[in-house]
Amino acid sequence: MRTPGPEEAESDPVTARLAERLAELRTDQGWSLDELARRTGVSRSTLSRLERAEISPTAALLGRLCTAYGRTMSRLLAEVEAEPPQLVRADEQAVWRDEAAGFTRRAVSPPHAGLRGEVVEGVLRAGADIAYQEAPVPGLEQHVWVLDGELELTVGSATHRLRAGDCLRFRLWGPTRFHNPGPEPVRYAVLVVMP
Missing domain, CATH: 1.10.260.40 (lambda repressor-like DNA-binding domains)
Known part of the structure; x- marks a missing residue:
């Protein structure tokens, strides 16, 4: 921190x-x-x-x-943001950075209280490793699509190595870990669907 x-x-x-x-x-x-x-x-x-x-x-x-x-x-x-508009231009999308962890998160489609899905872009620098101890919402559906680079994604006890173009779909019930093993940054999209 x-x-x-x-x-x-x-x-x-x-x-x-x-x-x-x-x-x-x-x-x-x-x-x-x-x-x-x-x-x-x-x-x-x-x-x-x-x-x-x-x-x-x-x-x-x-x-x-x-x-x-x-x-x-x-x-x-x-x-903490204002009511999201229907169209969000790339330069208006909310970006949040955790410099110490090497993680950047862009809200591509800001969530809306009445809608269940959203798209988030994540970028991890080489060697970055972020672990979440449990699901924020049990049963949350996620699709992780790697756009550039390589991502090692652990869901529960299963570890998956994803390369550019690969997509992993799962329901989130426990811990997850996002790790960039490569020498280059990894950029990926996460499609989130509330249960």
């Missing part, structure tokens, strides 16, 4: 809105910071700093929080 500088924290409205939304979700559940820490395995101090927008979350941390709140990462990020 990285700590933004004072100028960066003030100039990043998405981080501020995300922090506010995470605090609202915890309050809506009636959970203390200690209870959320117990449910996620994330320290109370980290959660507190996150909710005050003093730090920017990593992909793994957001994954843990999404699991606790029963949301996909896309849905959580969409909740």
Whole structure:
């Protein structure tokens, strides 16, 4: 997890809105910071700093929080954005980066409360390795289509090596791991369908 500088924290409205939304979700559940820490395995101090927008979350941390709140990462990020339009130009698509993990996530089709599907683009730098401990929403359907490079994707206990053009379809019930074993970045699309 990285700590933004004072100028960066003030100039990043998405981080501020995300922090506010995470605090609202915890309050809506009636959970203390200690209870959320117990449910996620994330320290109370980290959660507190996150909710005050003093730090920017990593992909793994957001994954843990999404699991606790029963949301996909896309849905959580969409909740801090304005109502999505029907057409989103490439230069207007929301991009989120976890520089420390080497992960970039683009919301190609922002989720809408009344719709079940969405498209997300992911880019992992060479050697990047991101693990999610459990499904944010049990039974979530995903299609992972590799556009460039090579991706090692572990779903549950099965590991699949995907190359450009390959697509893996699965329902998500447990842990997943996205790893880029190659010397080049890997770019892939994830099609998500809520159960």
